[in-house]
Amino acid sequence: MSTRVWLAMAAALIASVIVALIVGPVELSIGDVFGALHGSADPQATAIIRTIRLPRAVMGLLVGAGLSASGVALQATMRNPLAEPYLLGVSGGAAVGAVLVSVAGFLHPAAVQIAAFSGAVLAVALVIAVAHASGARSSSPALVMAGVVIGAFANAAILVVLSGAPATAVRDALWWMMGSLSGATWVGTAWLATVVAVAFATLWFLAREIDVLSLGSDAAAALGVDTDRATRRVFVVAALMAAATVASAGLIGFVGLVVPAIVRALGARSTRSSLIAAAIAGAALLVGADVVARTIRAPAELPLGAVTALVGVPFFLARMRHVA
């Protein structure tokens, strides 16, 4: 990718963060923002920035970067431009965990996060187990089909649980599933940052192997890669990174699918440059989408998942012209 594109993306990222800090029910100026960060602004602005908007923006960056990097790794490894972390059981498992906890009445946000992450981890393990049981081991087609199976099962389970639940629990569960950064805290953000950083570093380390996997299983074997094991490794790391974002912010679709495609269209080719570019672009996109979500119907908030889905529509319409 050319230097100009990198600079433009970095500028978009910085701009989106600044806008996210300025915009809100209480309009602040850029001066207020810098003052709040330095501790020289008035107490109200400082509190808003430091305890509400900044953790929310940072969480948005992490969720956007995590989902996008996960999508890059999975699309390359599975040789499928439509692959994304939600396809592989992560979203279904997390949703089952979150719904069960909501319906059971545990309203503490940490309980929902832990349940969602556990559900996602369990779903990933089940996907690998199902793929192996079918005899096709960890080949990409086997993992995708197993992901569809587990996802379908999870959807059915969610519907069954919700059908017998009280209205408030159903509303809470649905709200969670639509995705939101409103519950962002520094503790939660620190946890997410740790998981995303470790997972990203692992994918960075595996990037050349992912490049080779993207050539196809025969070519990868010819170049010395144990394709089953390598595919499983990437799958687990990418899925866990996505699971952490889902646990923190609910289901935010299309980011893991669309951002890798945007980055490819901008000229990124190797996995390494795609990972970084997608992280920057995804972070900017998510923070920007969150600004839209909380201002368009202010003071109410649109679900973040709805805004990102709207990004997906024009993107895929544009791509369809290439298919013809």
Place this chain on the structure above:
Amino acid sequence: MIRFDGVQVTYPKAAVPAVDGVSFEAARGIITAVAGPNGSGKSTLVRALLGRVSLGAGTIAVDGVSLEHLDRRSVARAVAVVPQREEPVFPRTVGEFVELGRFPHGSPWGPLSGVDREACAEAIRRTELEAFIERKTDELSGGEWQRVRVARALAQGAGTLVLDEPNSFLDIAHEMALFELLDSIARGGVAVLLISHQLNLVARFASRLVLLSKGTVVADGTPAAVMDGDLLEQVYAWPLLVSRDPAIGVPVLVPLRRRGPR
């Protein structure tokens, strides 16, 4: 150099082995060809090399070391395999594609070393792809694509090169150019093992021909010795004629018609 010794491979749920007791050697400096009808076991040998099927019996040894004692990266440093088909899903430049051939050598972190760069440059030079380095792989013709794949295999820097039907989908000019390239690679000291249907091309370029039928070796020698009309007719189950081309003096295989005029 690569040697197959009593190799037996049976696919899961198959009644008979796909390859049974196959032994032959592909020496450095020459092109050794493996030919035979569809289903005779040729591609199974390649799959065994790639580690995609396991050996029921026998060994495959590269430069004297049995493959069972090597991990896959070491195998990739010793043998470069060009599989029959490869369809990239995401485009890269020819230069980047050839660089992936150094994967068995590199560390996951680092950029390419000087040795890596030199190997890639040499591979591109041998395949005459200097003008193509910045071209995208999805913009290449069939012949160019095959050359690029051979370049990546050369970049692996292995002493043995195995190609599985590399000339499918190539026109006459590209076929000949590819075989001439393989000939020069072999003369450079590499053991070239070629799986090919094209007996007439094999007769001109290979020094050794191994003929497979139903998973066993039925003939192993020079093309002139192996290309016997009766033997080939029996193996391919089709009326054939082997004559000698007056212009170039190598055996030429002419399939005859069962029905209709000659």
